[in-house]
Amino acid sequence: MSTKLYLGTRKGLIEAERCDGRWQLTRNSFRGVQVPMLLPDVRDGRLYAAVNHGHFGTKVHVSTDAGATWSEVACPTYPPKPDDVPDVINPMSQEPTPWTLKLIWSLEAGGKDEPGVLWCGTIPGGLFKSMDSGASWSLVTSLWNHPARAHWFGGGADWPGIHSIVVDPRDSRHVQLAVSCAGVWETRDGGETWACIGEGMFADFMPPDQRFNPGIQDPHRMVACPSSPDYQWVQHHNGIFHSTDGGQHWQHCDKVNPSGFGFAVVVHPTDPQTAWFVPGVKDEMRVPVDDALCVMRTRDGGASFEPLRKGLPQEHSYHLIYRHALDISGDGRTLAFGSTTGSVWISEDGGDSWERLSAEFPPVYVVRFG
Amino acid sequence: MPRVEFTPNLANQTHAPACEVAGTTVAEALSAVFDQAPKLRSYVLDDQGAVRTHVVIFVDGTAIRDRARLSDALRPDSEVFVMQALSGG
Numbered sequence: 001m002s003t004k005l006y007l008g009t010r011k012g013l014i015e016a017e018r019c020d021g022r023w024q025l026t027r028n029s030f031r032g033v034q035v036p037m038l039l040p041d042v043r044d045g046r047l048y049a050a051v052n053h054g055h056f057g058t059k060v061h062v063s064t065d066a067g068a069t070w071s072e073v074a075c076p077t078y079p080p081k082p083d084d085v086p087d088v089i090n091p092m093s094q095e096p097t098p099w100t101l102k103l104i105w106s107l108e109a110g111g112k113d114e115p116g117v118l119w120c121g122t123i124p125g126g127l128f129k130s131m132d133s134g135a136s137w138s139l140v141t142s143l144w145n146h147p148a149r150a151h152w153f154g155g156g157a158d159w160p161g162i163h164s165i166v167v168d169p170r171d172s173r174h175v176q177l178a179v180s181c182a183g184v185w186e187t188r189d190g191g192e193t194w195a196c197i198g199e200g201m202f203a204d205f206m207p208p209d210q211r212f213n214p215g216i217q218d219p220h221r222m223v224a225c226p227s228s229p230d231y232q233w234v235q236h237h238n239g240i241f242h243s244t245d246g247g248q249h250w251q252h253c254d255k256v257n258p259s260g261f262g263f264a265v266v267v268h269p270t271d272p273q274t275a276w277f278v279p280g281v282k283d284e285m286r287v288p289v290d291d292a293l294c295v296m297r298t299r300d301g302g303a304s305f306e307p308l309r310k311g312l313p314q315e316h317s318y319h320l321i322y323r324h325a326l327d328i329s330g331d332g333r334t335l336a337f338g339s340t341t342g343s344v345w346i347s348e349d350g351g352d353s354w355e356r357l358s359a360e361f362p363p364v365y366v367v368r369f370g
Numbered sequence: 371m372p373r374v375e376f377t378p379n380l381a382n383q384t385h386a387p388a389c390e391v392a393g394t395t396v397a398e399a400l401s402a403v404f405d406q407a408p409k410l411r412s413y414v415l416d417d418q419g420a421v422r423t424h425v426v427i428f429v430d431g432t433a434i435r436d437r438a439r440l441s442d443a444l445r446p447d448s449e450v451f452v453m454q455a456l457s458g459g
Binding site (some may be wrong): 053054055056057059072075077078079080081098099100101 | 379380383384409412413414416417418419422424425454455
């Protein structure tokens with residue numbers, strides 16, 4: 001099991017470590033500064049942190065000693081917009097989508113056969129790639145210049161964003177993205193060409209003729225089972241969907257209990273039928289159902305779901321779990337999640353029971369086992 | 371030469387030395403500063419080279435008008451101060 005836990009929060013990076021049979025808070029870095037994204041790179045042990053200074057923008061830092069010391073590396077930067085390139089107009093706001101970084105919303109390692117390759121998804125919708133462990137970044141222009149980007153729009157944020165990046169462990173050139181709001185995108189040639197894929201997801205909040213359009217879907221988070229990469233899960237704005245054919249087709253899971261609304265999802269590393277979610281009431285009521293926080297688990301591929309409540313507050317709770325704030329360790333039994341109201345819980349029995357690490361954290365953006 | 375100074379809050383994050391540099395516009399002066407402290411550039415300017423939304427640059431006590439191209443003129447004895455706005459962030 002993992003023995004290190006990293007929390008990216010509204011006010012810094014906070015670390016916890018399992019010592020003498022219990023999890024304990026240890027160190028903090030970037031105190032007072034937002035840390036919206038983290039990547040522990042299992043290929044080489046590096047730890048990456050996106051750091052958002054607010055007034056002074058986003059930077060990327062890397063640690064080669066598990067968070068003890070940090071150095072600033074390059075930050076994904078949009079190239080100068082050529083004067084002869086027309087603006088892409090956001091279809092909802094009718095405003096031009098800016099060529100400036102608003103938020104690093106996803107950070108993933110390339111394949112094991114690609115040392116140093118990193119992918120970074122951003123708001124307002126640019127995908128960046130580094131070939132040198134973050135020393136430099138390039139905007140993936142094949143996607144940025146794709147004509148269909150004119151249909152992308154923001155969900156929750158003002159601008160569209162790439163929040164999920166799935167690199168196929170069988171083929172590093174096969175990469176999938178989930179975009180709010182532009183559905184699921186895929187390249188099979190390492191980013192040379194892209195296509196929007198995925199039939200079956202639907203968005204009840206859209207006009208009737210648009211509800212099943214794959215290109216307007218709002219997947220809140222997409223994950224693939226590492227040992228069965230064609231088995232994928234999406235926590236969508238409109239419910240929970242899963243795919244058994246690599247995201248080509250999606251089935252809606254309607255047996256949710258207590259709710260299909262939420263942001264986060266993780267899948268068991270070796271059992272693709274088992275996945276965990278943290279539900280809220282619905283989009284316009286982002287609190288736990290009946291004020292009672294639960295994690296929701298399926299162990300049969302979405303045919304049924306069970307709420308897991310032991311150790312979680314069952315009254316007067318207002319916790320919402322952001323899409324990157326739930327993680328699972330490689331053992332498939334240790335999970336952790338953090339909330340908007342500053343609590344973090346850990347389970348070492350697959351979610352059957354939970355123990356609160358602290359209730360005193362800032363809002364938690366991202367939780368990652370090291 | 372114009373003198374350029376940065377808010378201490380910025381100096382807490384990265385190397386942001388006060389210095390005297392050549393330049394007849396804000397763009398020229400800042401460019402000279404960034405030659406000495408390259409990482410500082412992205413803390414002050416956005417991807418397109420405009421002043422970050424929540425950063426303000428004063429020249430001799432007046433906020434600059436051209437936040438996109440930084441063409442505001444400097445006198446040889448101008449004092450440029452880079453600070454965070456009280457909005458946002």
